[in-house]
Amino acid sequence: MAEDNSYESMLCVKPEVHVYRIPPRASNRGYRAADWKLDEPAWSGRLKITAKGKMAFIKLEDKNTGELFAQAPVDQYPGCVVEAVTDSSRYFVIRIEDGNGRHAFIGLGFADRGDSFDFNVALQDHFKWVKQEGELAKLEASESAAPKLDLSFKEGQTIKISIGNIKKKDAGGVKPRQMVGGLLPPPPGAKAGSTMQPPGGQQTVPAVETNTASLLDFGSPIPAAQPSSDGWGDFTSAGSNSSKDAVQSGWVQFS
DSSP states (O other): OOOOTOOOOEEEEEEEEEOOOOOOOOOOOOOOGSSSTTTTEEEEEEEEEEETTTTEEEEEOOTTOOEEEEEEEEESSSSSSSEEEOOOOSSSEEEEEEESSSSEEEEEEESSSSHHHHHHHHHHHHHHHHHHHHHHHHHHHHHHHSSSOOOOTTTTTOOOOOOOOOOOTTTTHHHHHHHBTOOOOOOOOOOOTTOOOOGGOOOOOOOOOOOOOOTTTTTOOOOSSSOOOSSSOOGGGGGGGHHHHHHTTTTTOOO
C-alpha cells in the first residue's frame, strides 16, 4: 500500500498538559518526576498527537491561538523520543526538535491519569498499525517474487473423468404388482398357503356367496335336505324305496 504523505490524521487531543524543565540525568536509572518542580510548570497548553504516514507527531499548542510551542516527531514507540518516568504514570520525558537538527528534553505531565493513559494508547495503536502494514507489505513482496503455478490447459490437452459403480436404471422403471382374484399379492417373505391374520388375533371367515338364481335353475344343484312340499315326491330316495311303496304311490318304477 502506497503511503499518502500529504494526509495527516488526528490520533489524540488533550486540552491541558504541563511542561517542566528537567535536570540532566545523573545516571542510567531513569528520570524521576519528584526531582522536578511540579508546582511550577514552565508552560501549560494543549496537546495533539497526529500521524502522517508511519510517523507520529506530538504537538504542544497554545490553548487560545493554536500557536505551536514545541513538536516531537516519533518514529517508534516505545523508544528514545518518549520515555516514562520511574515514579509516576502521569509524567513523561519527550525529545522535542526545532526543525534545524537541534533537540532538547522536556518533562510532560497530565493532570489526570486517564489523559496519560489515552496518550500512551494512541501511540501504541499507531505503531501497531505500522507494524502490521510492514508485515503485509513483506508478504505481498514475497508472493509477487515467487513463481506462479500455471494450472491452465495447454492447447490440445484434455482431461478424462472416470466414474464407477453407477448402475443404469431400467427404462420402464419398477413394474407394479399384479392382483390375483381381486386380492393383493402376499408380502415378500410370506410362505405359500399361509393366510394373513388380522390384528388382535381375530380370524376372518370367508364370505359365502349367495346364489340369487332360482332353485329350478338346471345349472344349480338343489339341496338334498330340503323337504318337498309338492306332489312330485323325492326322486333322490327312489333307489332306496321298495316296490310296494312305489305301487302304493301310483307310480311305475323304472328298472
